[in-house]
Amino acid sequence: MxxxxxxxxxxxxxxxxxxxxxxxxxxxxxxxxxxxxxxxxxxxxxxxxxxxxxxxxxxxxxxxxxxxxxxxxxxxxxxxxxxxxxxxxxxxxxxxxxxxxxxxxxxxxxxxxSSGSDLDAASMDQRSRLLNGTDRLAESSRRLQDTHKIALETESIGAGILGDLRGQREQIIHSRNTLLEADSSIDKASRTLKGMARRMATNKLITASIIIVLVGLILFVLYRKIFG
Incomplete structure (x- = not known):
């Protein structure tokens, strides 16, 4: 960025x-x-x-x-x-x-x-340069401190973002595992319902067969009584 x-x-x-x-x-x-x-x-x-x-x-x-x-x-x-x-x-x-x-x-x-005038001017110039150097050093130190402070703040923000991302990743993994478990449960329930439906169809077929046999027997008995 x-x-x-x-x-x-x-x-x-x-x-x-x-x-x-x-x-x-x-x-x-x-x-x-x-x-x-x-x-x-x-x-x-x-x-x-x-x-x-x-x-x-x-x-x-x-x-x-x-x-x-x-x-x-x-x-x-x-x-x-x-x-x-x-x-x-x-x-x-x-x-x-x-x-x-x-x-x-x-x-x-x-x-x-004259040499005296040159010495005075040189002394004043040296003093002025020392003062300017001290001011520049103080300003450079302040800027370095500001840069260090910004770096620490940036590091802290980055650590917080990484922590949030780690928590979100764990939530996503947990949600995915939950969905997988639910999908597995749905598959088991579907297989159970299909088995029950097959058994019910088989029971209905058996019941119908028994009823047909009973009706046939009853008709056969009646026929024998009437015509026998």
């Missing part, structure tokens, strides 16, 4: 992925016209969103495994398309980061940004 709830959950993840993909694309496009620290921040934000998109794809893949074969085949092509898009975005980000690092190294040689 198909699983509409699972398919809807997959499509919900897909919508989340499409939204974050648009954001990543916009950030990568914006970084092309930026330099220095603004470009680094934009690329770091794009990197975080790519991590989030990867988490979403993992959830989509898990949902695919929980779907029946008919739905899984239909949605796998869309999943592969999303995965290919994300790989292209990762390559674009990697090229942009390489360009940014080259530009940053050149700026440092020319007396660019």
């Amino acid at each position: 198909d699983s509409p709830g699972g398919s809807e959950l997959f499509e919900s993840y897909e919508q989340d992925y499409e939204a974050i993909k648009v954001s990543i694309t916009e950030r990568l496009n914006a970084s092309g016209s930026q330099n220095g620290e603004p470009k680094k921040q934009t690329l770091r934000a794009a990197d975080r969103e790519i991590d989030e998109a990867s988490e979403i794809l993992q959830q989509m893949e898990m949902e695919l495994l929980n779907l029946p074969q008919s739905s899984r085949t239909r949605l796998q092509a869309r999943f592969r398309g999303c995965k290919s898009e994300l790989e292209r975005l990762k390559q674009t980000l990697k090229r942009a980061q390489t360009t940014s690092r080259s530009t940053s190294d050149r700026d440092e040689l020319l007396g660019g940004l």
Whole structure:
């Protein structure tokens, strides 16, 4: 049986992925016209969103495994398309980061940004990434718990259905045995009635024969008395 709830959950993840993909694309496009620290921040934000998109794809893949074969085949092509898009975005980000690092190294040689500012920005970025990672982990744990709960409920319902089917099977077998016993009793009764009918016919024939003989004897006696 198909699983509409699972398919809807997959499509919900897909919508989340499409939204974050648009954001990543916009950030990568914006970084092309930026330099220095603004470009680094934009690329770091794009990197975080790519991590989030990867988490979403993992959830989509898990949902695919929980779907029946008919739905899984239909949605796998869309999943592969999303995965290919994300790989292209990762390559674009990697090229942009390489360009940014080259530009940053050149700026440092020319007396660019101070090391203190870079350390503060890196510290803030690391803290932000840790917080985002914790949130994603909590959300993934919640989704796994929901999936486990649904699996337990499905198992309980399946066990109840199997119990009902077992009881119905026993009732059918009992009814069949009862019908077989009734059929056997009817056959015996039919044979008994046929035997009784034959005996009654035989008795009637014997009685008729006796009556005929008696009538013949009476007529013979009368004839002898009258004409003898």
